[in-house]
Structure formats: structure tokens, C-alpha cells
Amino acid sequence: MTSADQATPGSGAPGTTGQAAGVDAPAGVDAPAGVDAPAGSGRTVPAPAAAGESPAGGPGRWLRGRIGSVEVLAALLVLLVAFREPIATAISAPRLQTWTTVFVSVMVQAMPFLVFGVLLSAVIAVFVPRSFWARALPRHPALAVPVASAAGVVLPGCECGSVPIAGSLIRRGVTPAAALAFLLAAPAINPIVLTATAVAFPANPEMVLGRGLASLVVAMIMGWLWLRLGRTDWIRLPHRPDLDGLGRGAAFWSAVRHDVVHAGGFLVLGAMAAASINVLVPERWLQTLADDPVLSVLALAVLAVLLSICSEADAFVAASLxxxxxxxxxxxxxxxxxxxxxxxxxxVGAFGRRFASRFAPATFVVAVLVAVGVGTVVF
Structure with missing residues (x-):
């Protein structure tokens, strides 16, 4: 008899571990997971949870892992249907109706251009090689700033679309000074905006020249100021899903989904703030401020910040004042x-709080000073 034939019961076959087939597991020892315990043992060993089943920890943990935006939206819709009468009564107040009108108008004006900017940003991120920007822009950053500013002429869009485009340019290796100059110039000097300005001011065609010239100068000044005073650690671009290793189609839609969700959320917050200001600021204050030359300039500068009107429509508001x-x-x-x-x-969402807290106030001061200077010469 060979040594293999002499194996004692319960020791298992040579080269194996555990119990031999047909032999009960000793007390206190469980059978391997997913294997039924031998007959007569009185014990059942559970198999691993299949995909989609509740993991260990009970249904609470399973629910926490499964609730997402679809479930939240469904719950909100149910609540809206259940409480539709109280909600309809609440929004019938005149001030709330004004708030809703302004909020919706800002979103309707901005959303198409935000989507356009996000799509163009994804195209830049996926389909335009880094070498293109090295050839398209001058090597010296100081010369790249005016070229990037002038590039705003060929891209019809508003400020909502220029933010994701500028972020994508920085990711593709464009110097931040040039990308920020483009961000400021594109919404103000593109053909759609200048045409709208001419239509809004038919008796003052010099307004078109003044707007285009002043906006271009401000964009270049801010780009050069960034070269002189800006720091790269002030810009904190949000993490974008890694696009390397994906096909071009998958990478494109991944970038689109990320930018729409990220930029769209901050657009909603800005539109809500603008609607609130429209409701809270009395119109009679504007008439009082219009009589003072200095205060009138500051009043309309602050009003432009608060109203947050899309650049394609702000000329008609300005003409009404x-x-x-x-x-x-x-x-x-x-x-x-x-x-x-x-x-x-x-x-704030695209570049970080440290960047916005410095760049926005500086842009405001430079824009007011340059616009007053150009207005004094042109008008």
C-alpha cells in the first residue's frame, strides 16, 4: 500500500487542506464560504452576496450606497406634487414672482453659451494637441496676451462660456496670463455683442467703438498685470477625470459631463444672487444717483456686478437707463x-477662491478706470 493510500481519515487528500469529502467539519470550524455544510451538522454556511444584493451591514448600508441624484430628484418631484397648492400660493407673491422671473431670465440667457463654452472646452482638451498652442501663440508671454485678447473677436459667446474655455486652455499649457486675457475679452468684443450694442444705441454708434476699445484694453492690462504680480499657486483647477487612455469619444463626453456639472452649479448660485439683488435694491435709488457724475459711474459699475446680465443682452438694459x-x-x-x-x-469654481478674491476686484477697478478714460475721449 502506498503512502497516499495510508492517509488517515480527516487529514484530506495529499496536497489539499480542509476536510475530506463526506467527513463532518469538527465543532467550531465552519465549512468554506459558499459550500453547504455536511448533512447532519445542523449548520448552514451563507454564500457571498451576489451583485446587487445587500452587503453585510443590513439594508441601511445598501440604501446609503444606492441613493443618488435620480432618487433625490424623484423624491423632490413627489414632494412638489404633494404640496403643489401651498407652493403655488407662496410663489404668487409679487416680489417672489419678480425673483423667479429674473432668475429664469439669467439662466435662459446664460445656459446656451455655457453649453457652447463647455463643448468648445472639451474639444480643446481632447482634439487639439498641445503643440498647436505653441505654434498659435507667441513664445513670449507678454506678446501672447494681446494675441489671446484679439482671439475673442472670433468666438461668439458670453462670460459663462469663456470660463471653462480659459480653464481648458490653462490645462493645455497656455500661459495663464493669455488665458485670462481671453476670458475677459471674448464676452465683450465678439461680433454678436458689438452688433447688439449697435442695435441698442442707434443714435450713438460711438458706443460700439468705446465698448470694444475699452474692453480690449482692460483684457490686455489684466493679462500683463498677471504676468507681473500673479502667482501660479493662486489658481487651483478642479480635478477633472483623467482622460488619458480613453477613446476620443469617451474622453470628450467625460470632459463635457464634468464641466457642465461643475460650472452649471456655480451659474445657478450666481443667478440666485443676482435675482435677490434685483428684488432688494429699490429703483428710486438709481434716479438719485444719476444726478451725480461720480456716483453715477460707481452706481452703474456696481449695478452691472449685481444684475449679472448676459453680455449679449446688457446693451439693451444700458440703453434703457x-x-x-x-x-x-x-x-x-x-x-x-x-x-x-x-x-x-x-x-471660484473653476480657478479657486484665492484666485477670484484677487482677480475680480482688480478687474473691477481697472475696468472702471479704463471705461471712464475711453468715455471721456470718445463721447
Missing amino acids: SQFSLTSRLVFLVVGPMVDLKLVSMQ
């Missing part, structure tokens, strides 16, 4: 596309 001087209204048109509540909110 006929009690103010042309210079004051030029300040309104120059400041608005560069510094407003929704734009600052999006800059």
Missing part, C-alpha cells in the same frame, strides 16, 4: 461681462 450719462453706461457695459455675481461664482 437714459437718466445716466453715456460714460456711465459705457462703464456698465465694460464691467458687466468681466465682473458680475455669476461670473465671480464660476471663477
Whole structure:
């Protein structure tokens, strides 16, 4: 008899561990997971949880892992249906209706251009090689700033779309000074905005020249100031899903989904703030401020920040403020596309709080001074 034949019962076959087939496990020893305990042992060993089943820890842990945006949206819809009458009564108040109207108008104006900017940003991130920007822009950063500023002429969009584009340019290796100059210039000097300004001011065609010139100068000054005083650690770009290793189609839609969710959330916060300001600021204050030349400039500059009107539509609002001087209204048109509540909110989300807390106030001061200077010469 061989040594293999002499194996004692319960020791298992040579080279194996555990119990031999047909032999009960000793007391206190469980059978391997997923294997039924031998007959007569009185014990059942559970198999591993299949995919989709509740993991260890009970249904609470399973629910916590499964609740997402779809479930939250469904719950909100149920609540809206259940409490539709109290909600309808609450929103019938005139001030709340004004708030809702302003909020919706800001979102409707901005969302198409935000989507356009996000799509273009994804195209830059996925389809445009880094070597293209090395060839398209001058090597010296000081010369790249005016070139990037002038590039805003060929991209019809508003400030909501320029933020994700600027962030994508920085990711692709473009110097931040040039990307920020583009961010400021594109919403103010593109053909759609200048055409809208000409239509809004048919009796003052010099307003088109003043707006385009002042906005271009502000963009270049801020780009050069960033070269002189800016620090790269002030910019904290949000983490974007790694696109390397993905196909171009998958990488494109991954970048689109990330930027829409990230930038769209801050757009909503900015639109809510702008709607609140519209409700809280009395119109009679504007008439009082219009009589003072200095206060009128500051009033419309602050108003441009608070109203957060899309650059394609702000010229018509400025034209309606006929009690103010042309210079004051030029300040309104120059400041608005560069510094407003929704734009600052999006800059915080795209570049970080440290960047926005420095860049936005500096842009506001430079825009007011340059617009007043240009207005004094042009008008």
C-alpha cells in the first residue's frame, strides 16, 4: 500500500487542506464560504452576496450606497406634487414672482453659451494637441496676451462660456496670463455683442467703438498685470477625470459631463444672487444717483456686478437707463461681462477662491478706470 493510500481519515487528500469529502467539519470550524455544510451538522454556511444584493451591514448600508441624484430628484418631484397648492400660493407673491422671473431670465440667457463654452472646452482638451498652442501663440508671454485678447473677436459667446474655455486652455499649457486675457475679452468684443450694442444705441454708434476699445484694453492690462504680480499657486483647477487612455469619444463626453456639472452649479448660485439683488435694491435709488457724475459711474459699475446680465443682452438694459450719462453706461457695459455675481461664482469654481478674491476686484477697478478714460475721449 502506498503512502497516499495510508492517509488517515480527516487529514484530506495529499496536497489539499480542509476536510475530506463526506467527513463532518469538527465543532467550531465552519465549512468554506459558499459550500453547504455536511448533512447532519445542523449548520448552514451563507454564500457571498451576489451583485446587487445587500452587503453585510443590513439594508441601511445598501440604501446609503444606492441613493443618488435620480432618487433625490424623484423624491423632490413627489414632494412638489404633494404640496403643489401651498407652493403655488407662496410663489404668487409679487416680489417672489419678480425673483423667479429674473432668475429664469439669467439662466435662459446664460445656459446656451455655457453649453457652447463647455463643448468648445472639451474639444480643446481632447482634439487639439498641445503643440498647436505653441505654434498659435507667441513664445513670449507678454506678446501672447494681446494675441489671446484679439482671439475673442472670433468666438461668439458670453462670460459663462469663456470660463471653462480659459480653464481648458490653462490645462493645455497656455500661459495663464493669455488665458485670462481671453476670458475677459471674448464676452465683450465678439461680433454678436458689438452688433447688439449697435442695435441698442442707434443714435450713438460711438458706443460700439468705446465698448470694444475699452474692453480690449482692460483684457490686455489684466493679462500683463498677471504676468507681473500673479502667482501660479493662486489658481487651483478642479480635478477633472483623467482622460488619458480613453477613446476620443469617451474622453470628450467625460470632459463635457464634468464641466457642465461643475460650472452649471456655480451659474445657478450666481443667478440666485443676482435675482435677490434685483428684488432688494429699490429703483428710486438709481434716479438719485444719476444726478451725480461720480456716483453715477460707481452706481452703474456696481449695478452691472449685481444684475449679472448676459453680455449679449446688457446693451439693451444700458440703453434703457437714459437718466445716466453715456460714460456711465459705457462703464456698465465694460464691467458687466468681466465682473458680475455669476461670473465671480464660476471663477471660484473653476480657478479657486484665492484666485477670484484677487482677480475680480482688480478687474473691477481697472475696468472702471479704463471705461471712464475711453468715455471721456470718445463721447
